[in-house]
Amino acid sequence: MTEFFPPLDLNDTFWAPWATQKDFAWNAQIVGMGIMVSLSCGLIGAFIVARKLALMGDAISHGILPGLAIAFIATKSKALFPMFIGACGAGLLCSFCIEWLHKKTPLKMDAALGLTFTSFFALGVLLITQMGNNAHIDAECLLYGEIGFTPLAESIYWGSIEIGSRPLLSIGLVTLVIILIITVFYKQLMVTSFDQTLSVSLGLSVRTVHYGLMLLLAITIVASFESVGVILVIAMLIFPSTTASFFFTRMPAILFCSFPLSIFYSFGGFFLARWLDCSIAGSMVVVAMACFGIAWLFGTENGILTNLFFRKKTILDHSN
Amino acid sequence: MGVGCGLMGGFVVTRKLSLFGDTLSHAVLPGVAVGFLWSQSKNSISIIVGAMIAGFLGVFLISLLKKTTKVGLDSALGLVLSGFYAVGICLLTRIQKMEFGNQSGIDRYLFGQIAGLSTQDVWAMGISCILIVLITTIFYKELLVTGFDHGFARSIGLPVDLLQYFLWMLLSFSVITSLQVVGVILVSALLIIPAATASIITQKMKSLLLWSALLGMVAGVIGTYLSFLGGRLPTGPLIVLTSTLLFILALFFHPENGLLFKWLRLRGKERKIALENTLKAVYQELEWNNFSQDTVQLGNLAKRRRISMPEMHLEAIHLVKKDFAFLLPVKDQVLPSENTLSLSPTGWSEACRIVRNHRLWELYLTNEVQYAADHVHEDAEKIEHVLGDETVRKIERILSNPKTDPHGKLIPSQQDIEQGYIDKMIAKNLP
Numbered sequence: 001m002t003e004f005f006p007p008l009d010l011n012d013t014f015w016a017p018w019a020t021q022k023d024f025a026w027n028a029q030i031v032g033m034g035i036m037v038s039l040s041c042g043l044i045g046a047f048i049v050a051r052k053l054a055l056m057g058d059a060i061s062h063g064i065l066p067g068l069a070i071a072f073i074a075t076k077s078k079a080l081f082p083m084f085i086g087a088c089g090a091g092l093l094c095s096f097c098i099e100w101l102h103k104k105t106p107l108k109m110d111a112a113l114g115l116t117f118t119s120f121f122a123l124g125v126l127l128i129t130q131m132g133n134n135a136h137i138d139a140e141c142l143l144y145g146e147i148g149f150t151p152l153a154e155s156i157y158w159g160s161i162e163i164g165s166r167p168l169l170s171i172g173l174v175t176l177v178i179i180l181i182i183t184v185f186y187k188q189l190m191v192t193s194f195d196q197t198l199s200v201s202l203g204l205s206v207r208t209v210h211y212g213l214m215l216l217l218a219i220t221i222v223a224s225f226e227s228v229g230v231i232l233v234i235a236m237l238i239f240p241s242t243t244a245s246f247f248f249t250r251m252p253a254i255l256f257c258s259f260p261l262s263i264f265y266s267f268g269g270f271f272l273a274r275w276l277d278c279s280i281a282g283s284m285v286v287v288a289m290a291c292f293g294i295a296w297l298f299g300t301e302n303g304i305l306t307n308l309f310f311r312k313k314t315i316l317d318h319s320n
Numbered sequence: 321m322g323v324g325c326g327l328m329g330g331f332v333v334t335r336k337l338s339l340f341g342d343t344l345s346h347a348v349l350p351g352v353a354v355g356f357l358w359s360q361s362k363n364s365i366s367i368i369v370g371a372m373i374a375g376f377l378g379v380f381l382i383s384l385l386k387k388t389t390k391v392g393l394d395s396a397l398g399l400v401l402s403g404f405y406a407v408g409i410c411l412l413t414r415i416q417k418m419e420f421g422n423q424s425g426i427d428r429y430l431f432g433q434i435a436g437l438s439t440q441d442v443w444a445m446g447i448s449c450i451l452i453v454l455i456t457t458i459f460y461k462e463l464l465v466t467g468f469d470h471g472f473a474r475s476i477g478l479p480v481d482l483l484q485y486f487l488w489m490l491l492s493f494s495v496i497t498s499l500q501v502v503g504v505i506l507v508s509a510l511l512i513i514p515a516a517t518a519s520i521i522t523q524k525m526k527s528l529l530l531w532s533a534l535l536g537m538v539a540g541v542i543g544t545y546l547s548f549l550g551g552r553l554p555t556g557p558l559i560v561l562t563s564t565l566l567f568i569l570a571l572f573f574h575p576e577n578g579l580l581f582k583w584l585r586l587r588g589k590e591r592k593i594a595l596e597n598t599l600k601a602v603y604q605e606l607e608w609n610n611f612s613q614d615t616v617q618l619g620n621l622a623k624r625r626r627i628s629m630p631e632m633h634l635e636a637i638h639l640v641k642k643d644f645a646f647l648l649p650v651k652d653q654v655l656p657s658e659n660t661l662s663l664s665p666t667g668w669s670e671a672c673r674i675v676r677n678h679r680l681w682e683l684y685l686t687n688e689v690q691y692a693a694d695h696v697h698e699d700a701e702k703i704e705h706v707l708g709d710e711t712v713r714k715i716e717r718i719l720s721n722p723k724t725d726p727h728g729k730l731i732p733s734q735q736d737i738e739q740g741y742i743d744k745m746i747a748k749n750l751p
Contacts, residue, residue, distance in 0.1 A: 118509030122560035235402030285406030
């Protein structure tokens with residue numbers, strides 16, 4: 001019987017993946033994928049968290065499932081474009097449904113949210129199981145993803161030059177688009193996130209920005225669900241910015257924090273998974289959770305220890 | 321099981337904790353895995369204990385995050401949900417690679433399959449269902465009070481926090497026992513959807529709980545039945561989709577709160593208001609002619625109501641249908657706007673009533689509520705359609721049966737109505 005924790009073989013865990021050129025190419029793709037997934041999610045996530053929409057991300061990530069399934073049934077392939085359209089459509093429909101239920105019926109926001117996305121998800125699971133075994137997407141893969149399959153995916157060629165594997169390429173594109181959009185529309189995103197009255201008086205449409213953000217979220221989720229699964233996407237959305245918020249209070253700093261954090265998550269998760277021989281995406285989130293725990297304890301802004309220390313000090317100040 | 325979840329859901333939804341159930345159902349996953357690892361077999365008891373502990377840890381972490389940090393509740397829920405889930409996934413994938421892992425099909429906990437239940441599982445489920453029903457009936461009052469009025473519950477000496485934890489325990493209990501049937505993700509659907517449906521059907525807590533349990537049961541039975549029909553149909557999603565269907569039915573077709581009937585009622589009211597506005601326009605047109613003619617031109621009416629000619633024509637047809645007016649026969653070579661219309665006796669009295677309501681209210685606002693005379697029209701436009709006879713008498717008494725409104729126009733009197741229009745016209749135009 002194998003032990004649950006195998007002995008930590010330093011050489012095998014840390015060095016072996018990079019030893020030969022073939023291994024290096026293979027594993028670099030996995031880690032690169034991880035970095036880009038957590039980076040794009042982290043950037044979007046900062047705004048999602050600031051708008052208190054964290055669970056909207058949860059809802060949309062579940063809600064895109066029927067869209068994916070329908071796109072797959074319609075085209076019989078995993079081609080990026082139809083999948084993308086289907087998922088975005090389903091994601092937007094999901095967020096429309098939630099808002100409609102919230103506004104037009106006596107249901108409260110949380111109930112509307114829970115009701116919509118679980119129904120969408122159930123529909124998606126039903127469709128996927130109906131497709132049977134010939135489908136390349138199976139429900140489990142969607143749920144917790146397998147980033148390790150990244151290098152296995154078919155490559156995309158430009159003429160005769162190989163550019164890279166499909167998921168890697170698509171997430172790369174999405175990451176670029178997100179960085180671009182955030183830099184261009186930074187001001188609009190900030191204003192609508194933090195001061196809706198001001199943004200209305202400035203003539204910005206809060207609704208447009210909201211749905212734009214939802215669309216961006218759907219795109220990110222579509223590009224990353226294959227590798228991290230729909231539920232762990234939420235972790236990637238929320239963890240970086242909340243972790244960073246224990247050290248920084250300003251938005252740019254939190255956004256920049258996503259870069260080192262995502263690199264750390266990916267490498268950490270990769271090594272952890274290699275050691276324990278378990279799901280890479282899962283261990284990435286476990287690493288993210290550990291980072292969050294450390295930040296929670298030691299963070300300079302509102303960390304537990306800082307709070308204890310400062311509170312004592314202020315009490316002392318008062319008594320003097 | 322549907323009953324248990326439905327009952328719990330009633331409490332959950334009314335406390336705005338819907339997403340709590342969702343979080344809890346994800347958070348129990350590592351517990352399931354550890355429980356499995358502990359006993360190295362699919363033993364219900366160790367799994368349930370493990371799941372309970374994980375669920376509690378999750379709940380505890382959420383409240384800790386809420387208390388010690390500035391992280392919002394939604395983010396806290398998301399953090400715990402995804403973090404715990406990730407740990408669970410790691411453990412499960414690890415277990416599958418260990419020697420005894422493959423025997424169990426432990427990933428059934430993710431989606432659930434009712435056919436794979438053992439007798440032991442069914443017993444556990446039955447017992448938990450009975451337990452939940454019992455506890456909710458015994459502690460109904462306490463749970464109700466703490467759910468709706470925290471401060472009051474505390475002031476009458478109820479252990480609010482204890483009850484809260486108690487509820488959470490019940491919740492995780494029902495989540496865990498339903499896991500095997502519907503799987504981790506869809507448990508929350510079973511918590512939320514029947515209760516949400518019930519909240520559309522009724523407003524009272526007791527009947528809400530009953531409905532919610534009933535709906536849960538119906539969805540469970542239908543969903544399971546459907547899954548037996550086809551070969552590979554999964555149970556969980558079918559149960560959820562059935563309850564979604566029930567929700568949609570209730571949302572649209574419930575006689576009182578259903579959207580369809582609400583819409584129909586609203587439309588009925590809108591049409592009534594449009595009709596009354598047209599009648600008022602006819603009255604004003606007649607008045608403008610000093611009651612010297614008995615007909616009005618549709619074109620003039622359209623101008624008064626600020627609507628297009630085709631719309632006006634439809635309105636006129638409505639009036640005729642309701643026996644409020646006659647469309648006079650069309651003479652040769654006239655424009656549509658020169659068609660004429662004359663009021664029937666009922667139409668006349670109805671038009672008088674509306675104008676009277678309008679002008680009385682204007683007068684009431686200026687004299688009694690001290691509004692400026694140029695501010696009262698908008699208000700009267702709305703109120704004229706809803707004033708009842710009794711209120712009108714009351715206003716008349718307060719204003720001591722006035723003759724004119726603040727703008728100096730005559731208020732149509734009871735006598736005008738009884739006299740009828742033709743007689744009024746004749747009386748007016750007699751020297």
